[in-house]
Amino acid sequence: MFSKILKWVGIVVGGFILIFAGFITYVNLALPNIEAEDITVDVTPERIVRGEYLSHHVMACFDCHSKRQTDVYSFPTDDDYLGGGAVAFDKKLGVNVGSFYPANLTPFNLVDWTDGEIYRAIVNGVGKKGNALFPVMPYMNYSKLAKEDIYSVIAYLRTLEPVEADSPESEVTSFPFQTVMKLFFPQDAQHQDIPSKNDVLKYGEYIATAASCSDCHTPMSGGKPVADSAFAGGFELTTITGKKIQSSNITPDKETGIGNWSKEYFLSRFAEYRDSTMQNRKLTDSDLHTEMPWIQYSGMTDEDINAIYTYLMSLKAIEKKINKVNY
Numbered sequence: 056m057f058s059k060i061l062k063w064v065g066i067v068v069g070g071f072i073l074i075f076a077g078f079i080t081y082v083n084l085a086l087p088n089i090e091a092e093d094i095t096v097d098v099t100p101e102r103i104v105r106g107e108y109l110s111h112h113v114m115a116c117f118d119c120h121s122k123r124q125t126d127v128y129s130f131p132t133d134d135d136y137l138g139g140g141a142v143a144f145d146k147k148l149g150v151n152v153g154s155f156y157p158a159n160l161t162p163f164n165l166v167d168w169t170d171g172e173i174y175r176a177i178v179n180g181v182g183k184k185g186n187a188l189f190p191v192m193p194y195m196n197y198s199k200l201a202k203e204d205i206y207s208v209i210a211y212l213r214t215l216e217p218v219e220a221d222s223p224e225s226e227v228t229s230f231p232f233q234t235v236m237k238l239f240f241p242q243d244a245q246h247q248d249i250p251s252k253n254d255v256l257k258y259g260e261y262i263a264t265a266a267s268c269s270d271c272h273t274p275m276s277g278g279k280p281v282a283d284s285a286f287a288g289g290f291e292l293t294t295i296t297g298k299k300i301q302s303s304n305i306t307p308d309k310e311t312g313i314g315n316w317s318k319e320y321f322l323s324r325f326a327e328y329r330d331s332t333m334q335n336r337k338l339t340d341s342d343l344h345t346e347m348p349w350i351q352y353s354g355m356t357d358e359d360i361n362a363i364y365t366y367l368m369s370l371k372a373i374e375k376k377i378n379k380v381n382y
């Protein structure tokens with residue numbers, strides 16, 4: 056009798072293990088099941104202008120997808136490598152689940168990509184080969200933008216000078232993370248229209264989303280942003296020079312955040328990097344090494360920076376002291 060029960064327990068447990076193994080196999084083989092759409096993006100002058108603005112100064116694609124100048128303050132892109140020669144997101148940058156290489160975005164690499172495949176990478180987080188993309192690539196933000204803005208970026212990428220730089224294949228070394236990445240990250244588009252500039256708050260939220268401010272300014276726990284600490288800083292970043300730094304608290308807290316900053320001061324903190332001497336200022340020993348893309352964002356219009364300010368000031372003030380030092 057007892058052995059009979061054991062046998063049944065064995066069959067039931069075995070069944071669960073099989074179902075679980077089957078589920079993992081399904082996730083690994085079949086997901087993400089998002090097809091590339093059959094679209095053709097017309098390369099119009101309007102789209103090129105808008106796409107250049109977004110990809111350089113708001114969505115900051117080239118902050119990750121270019122070689123950068125390690126001897127200049129805030130590490131701007133090396134313009135000879137615009138769109139290519141990027142740094143790997145690997146152990147050196149504090150990533151411990153694999154090595155991820157931001158693709159060459161110039162025609163050297165994208166020449167045989169369809170517009171639908173580029174769109175799918177930016178919005179859904181699915182690569183050319185149908186693979187899930189590492190979510191440091193901010194596709195979860197891009198999926199919330201207007202379709203037309205994504206089309207503008209694609210149109211602009213088609214006009215880049217080819218940069219002959221191969222990027223190696225990305226590699227996931229953590230088996231559980233490989234499954235997690237396929238299961239939870241790639242997703243359908245949730246496009247919205249560009250909000251009216253008269254609705255400054257909503258428009259500011261749109262620009263802040265496009266610029267992925269919260270990705271760096273929100274601490275993470277267990278691979279997920281801590282929702283009730285949104286924009287409160289303390290997220291640890293490793294700079295391309297190997298130093299560590301924590302992002303600032305940019306909530307309206309008066310003591311520990313930016314609650315005492317006027318709109319004019321906020322704008323000036325970005326606008327000071329519009330100056331070409333600031334854009335080429337060599338790092339000195341006493342300089343902070345920062346990953347905040349000051350120079351790229353400084354190209355945003357005053358209107359867009361002001362709208363971000365309005366949005367940030369509407370957030371919940373969170374008291375959290377961050378020390379702005381390298382370690």
Ligand code: HEC
Nearest residue numbers: 114115116119155156157158176182183188189191192225
């Ligand atoms: C914060 C860094 C970051 C930013 C900003 C960023 N990317 Fe990426 N991107 C990456 C990384 C890392 C990968 C490689 C991911 C992987 O292989 O899993 C990637 C991959 C890609 C891919 C390639 C998919 C493939 O199959 O090889 C495309 C296309 C792409 N990004 C386009 C863009 C565009 C366009 C923008 C701006 C609108 C952008 N990215 C902004 C980091 C970034």
Ligand code: HEC
Nearest residue numbers: 266267268271292300301302303305345346347348352363
């Ligand atoms: C790639 C990561 C990254 C992104 C993206 C990013 N930041 Fe930052 N930010 C940092 C780091 C690190 C610091 C601290 C060092 C410094 O001041 O440069 C910082 C500092 C700041 C400061 C200075 C605060 C102070 O107390 O001096 C402001 C303001 C700010 N960020 C606003 C923004 C806004 C607005 C966005 C989106 C448009 C944004 N950041 C996107 C990393 C980032």
